[in-house]
Amino acid sequence: MKVVIIGGVAGGATAAARLRRLDESAEIVVLERGGYVSYANCGLPYYLGGVIRDRAKLLLQTPESFRRRFNVDVRVHNEAVAILREQKQVRVRRAEDGGEYLESYDKLIYAPGAKAVRPPFVGQSARVFTLRTVEDTFAVDDFLRERRPRRALVVGGGFIGLETAENLAERGISVTLVQLEDQVMPPFDYDMACILHAKLREKGIDLRLRSRVTSLRDEGEGVCADIEGGAAVSADFALVAVGVAPETELAAAAGLELGLRGAVVVDEHMRTSDPDIYAVGDAVQVKNAVTGQQALVPLAGPANRQGRVAADNVAGIASVYRGAQGSSVMKLFELTAASTGLSVRAARAAGFAADSVLLFSPDHATYYPGAKNMTLKVVYDRTDGRILGAQAVGFGGTEKRMDVLATAVRAGLTADDLAALDLCYAPPYSSAKDPVNMAGYVIGNVLRGLVRQHGWEDVPAISQREDAVLLDVQTPGEFAQAHLRGAVNIPVDELRARLGELDRGKTVYVNCYSGLRSYIACRILAANGFSCSNLAGGIRFYKVVAEGGGYDEAPRHLCGLACE
Numbered sequence: 001m002k003v004v005i006i007g008g009v010a011g012g013a014t015a016a017a018r019l020r021r022l023d024e025s026a027e028i029v030v031l032e033r034g035g036y037v038s039y040a041n042c043g044l045p046y047y048l049g050g051v052i053r054d055r056a057k058l059l060l061q062t063p064e065s066f067r068r069r070f071n072v073d074v075r076v077h078n079e080a081v082a083i084l085r086e087q088k089q090v091r092v093r094r095a096e097d098g099g100e101y102l103e104s105y106d107k108l109i110y111a112p113g114a115k116a117v118r119p120p121f122v123g124q125s126a127r128v129f130t131l132r133t134v135e136d137t138f139a140v141d142d143f144l145r146e147r148r149p150r151r152a153l154v155v156g157g158g159f160i161g162l163e164t165a166e167n168l169a170e171r172g173i174s175v176t177l178v179q180l181e182d183q184v185m186p187p188f189d190y191d192m193a194c195i196l197h198a199k200l201r202e203k204g205i206d207l208r209l210r211s212r213v214t215s216l217r218d219e220g221e222g223v224c225a226d227i228e229g230g231a232a233v234s235a236d237f238a239l240v241a242v243g244v245a246p247e248t249e250l251a252a253a254a255g256l257e258l259g260l261r262g263a264v265v266v267d268e269h270m271r272t273s274d275p276d277i278y279a280v281g282d283a284v285q286v287k288n289a290v291t292g293q294q295a296l297v298p299l300a301g302p303a304n305r306q307g308r309v310a311a312d313n314v315a316g317i318a319s320v321y322r323g324a325q326g327s328s329v330m331k332l333f334e335l336t337a338a339s340t341g342l343s344v345r346a347a348r349a350a351g352f353a354a355d356s357v358l359l360f361s362p363d364h365a366t367y368y369p370g371a372k373n374m375t376l377k378v379v380y381d382r383t384d385g386r387i388l389g390a391q392a393v394g395f396g397g398t399e400k401r402m403d404v405l406a407t408a409v410r411a412g413l414t415a416d417d418l419a420a421l422d423l424c425y426a427p428p429y430s431s432a433k434d435p436v437n438m439a440g441y442v443i444g445n446v447l448r449g450l451v452r453q454h455g456w457e458d459v460p461a462i463s464q465r466e467d468a469v470l471l472d473v474q475t476p477g478e479f480a481q482a483h484l485r486g487a488v489n490i491p492v493d494e495l496r497a498r499l500g501e502l503d504r505g506k507t508v509y510v511n512c513y514s515g516l517r518s519y520i521a522c523r524i525l526a527a528n529g530f531s532c533s534n535l536a537g538g539i540r541f542y543k544v545v546a547e548g549g550g551y552d553e554a555p556r557h558l559c560g561l562a563c564e
Contacts, residue, residue, distance in 0.1 A: 002027040003314060004090055004105040006080045006250070008037035010300045011281030012111035013061060014307030015314075020070040022315040028072045029103060031092055033079035036134045037063060042300060044137040045160065048144070049167025058134055083108065083254035085274055107276055107314045110251060110264065111307065114244035114282035114298050125218050127237040131160055132244070140239065149236030150174060153225055155213055156241035157184030159330055162196070164239055165205055166333055176206040176233050178213060178225065180242075187326060188391050189343045189356075191456060191537075192377055194545045195393045199335050208233070216240070244298050246283045259285045260296055268320045270310040278314065280306035289323035289410060290341050290388055291350040297324040325389075327406040329399045338402035341389025341409040344379050353382040357442040357453070358537035360514035361435035363397040365427035374398050375541070378405065378418075378439040385414040385447055390439075397429065404436050415443035442519075451522050452533040454509060456542045459484065459535070462509050469503060471510045472539075473521045478513060482539055492517045495524050504530060511535035511542075 003019060005012045008030055016030050030037060046052045063074035077095035084091065089102045116130035129140050143149070150173060154165045157179035165175045177184075177200065183193035184200070184207075200207045212228040222236045246263040248256075257265040257273035263285040270278045281303035288295040302324040312319035329338035347354035356379045362371040374394020380387055390405040392398045408418060418440025425432050433441075445451050454462065462468050463486055470487040472479055479489040490498050492512065502508060508530050512518040515538040525532040535542065 001106045002104065003107045003109065004103055005030045005109040005111060006090065007111035007113055008032045009113060010303035011307040012109065013037060014304045015109050015111065015280060015311040016072045017070055018308045018311035019315060020072060022311065030072060030074045031078045031080050031090065032074065032076045034133055034135060035076050037061060037066065037074045037076055044131055045163035045167045047137055048140055048164065049170045080250060083250055085254055088276065109310050110277060110279040110283065111281045112247045112283050115247045117243045117245050118240065119242055121213050121215050122240055123217050125223060127218060127223050128216060129237065129239045131164060131239060131241060143237060151235040153178065153223065153233055153235035153238040154241065155238060158186065158241060158243060161241035162332055163330060164241060169203055169205055176208065176235060178208045178211045178233060180212055182210050185337065187328065187339045187343060189345055189377065191545045192391045192393060195375060196332055196337060198544055199332055203333050244282060246296065248283050260294055263296055269313045270306050270321055271313065278310040280310050286321065287323035289325040293350065297326055299326065299328060325406065325409055329402060334395065335393055336395060336398040337393045338399050339391040340402055340406035342379055343389060343391065347379055347388045352388060354379055354388060355382050357439060357446065358515065358541060359435055359438055359442060360538065360540060361438060362431065363395060364429050365431050368427035372396065374435065376401065376435050376439060378443065380415055380443050385416065385443060387413055387418065401436050415440045415447065419444060451519055453536045454533045455536050456545045459542060459546065467506050469506045469508045471508050473510060473512050473517050482543065484511065484539065492521045495521055499528055502530065508532040509535065511539050513540050514538040
């Protein structure tokens with residue numbers, strides 16, 4: 001059997017290695033138009049920042065190492081330019097001389113990946129870059145070393161945009177980041193993204209949200225971006241990171257069935273509409289594991305798994321790809337930001353009766369030195385308590401909790417299941433009630449009606465209601481530091497003795513710093529006949545989202561910012 005694989009990196013290289021492990025006799029040819037067959041895509045921004053300095057460290061395999069270990073014929077600088085399905089051949093062009101030849105196949109695995117989107121507003125310029133391949137990275141790095149720019153413009157606030165902005169800033173370059181939407185990191189809900197906004201600004205990055213670039217052109221010795229309805233941005237160079245698009249021109253020309261944004265349609269075995277052609281990676285549409293709907297998930301983890309599934313099926317093993325849920329994590333300066341499954345926005349758009357809870361929990365026992373808080377948002381279905389997704393921003397252990405929640409989403413676990421999870425505990429690593437367990441407890445309390453909650457977005461309207469009382473149960477010192485306008489201060493430990501100060505004919509909207517003490521206050525109030533609601537996330541979260549405050553790293557009760 002002869003298998004030709006178009007494209008390397010995550011999906012194609014994984015398919016080649018897996019296929020060889022399953023079939024020692026197969027002839028395997030990998031065609032890669034670039035100069036590198038297997039490299040660390042996700043490490044490219046960190047090379048620019050100097051975290052990774054050795055260029056060779058970015059290369060996971062070379063054509064020579066692939067040949068030695070897997071007996072795979074890897075041909076770099078060989079571009080597949082046509083798929084001739086009836087003849088079962090691929091037309092290939094050599095970069096070195098432009099010559100073309102035909103390569104036959106019994107089975108074909110199509111893994112070209114995706115290409116960086118270059119919007120219409122971007123003109124031709126040697127000072128405007130994208131960051132998708134090793135060659136792109138070296139081109140930016142050469143520019144930085146040779147030209148020593150002082151100002152950079154980054155267009156786009158997704159993974160690549162944020163990671164590049166961070167690494168350029170760490171390299172001493174002044175960065176302006178322009179984002180079309182009102183938030184960075186689209187997989188996050190707006191309120192969680194606000195924590196990232198605060199961190200970017202704290203680090204000196206000029207973050208411009210809701211800014212549409214209408215043109216990006218050379219100007220003098222640098223570039224200039226015109227912003228619709230706003231001031232233009234000048235810089236020494238620009239990096240455009242507004243997303244990727246499936247690279248499926250060959251598939252379209254060959255008549256393969258295409259779907260979302262021109263992505264290749266595949267079945268659960270990664271087989272295309274041609275039974276002898278499989279497709280994997282960023283070029284294909286797959287099932288969203290939570291909604292069951294078709295989606296594009298251009299991430300390395302899914303691409304690797306799809307490559308393995310395709311190889312299995314080529315070798316006669318009926319493997320199935322069960323879909324993706326978009327689990328991801330990124331570093332943003334000292335912060336770790338992670339998500340899995342659906343945001344509240346996405347869940348509601350998909351038809352779920354979705355709600356969420358917010359927790360502000362230390363990453364390990366507070367009496368053990370070095371504890372730092374993480375903000376955890378868990379999305380669930382109100383009808384059955386099933387976990388639909390989660391987002392977290394914090395420090396140590398953030399990705400650990402997200403991995404647990406990713407497993408819970410995939411397994412269809414409920415809030416009660418989270419509460420019952422038997423997770424590792426020792427003071428340096430966690431608390432006896434892990435944040436994941438706590439999320440289950442909080443959701444369970446809401447679903448059982450033990451507490452009502454309201455969000456930061458509800459506060460302005462509530463504060464205008466005559467039938468509402470704003471109650472702050474922080475200490476007097478904390479209250480002086482930060483409180484909602486018009487709030488009454490009764491510390492939680494004094495509440496039972498001072499219930500007479502509250503109007504039983506009104507709904508009491510309670511807050512504290514993080515939401516924990518206000519929950520206790522709500523239970524006291526409810527047991528004494530009051531109608532009450534707890535501010536999810538507390539005044540700390542309200543400050544970050546509604547008023548653009550900073551992010552408090554240490555687990556303490558004072559936010560240090562006045563609301564009045």
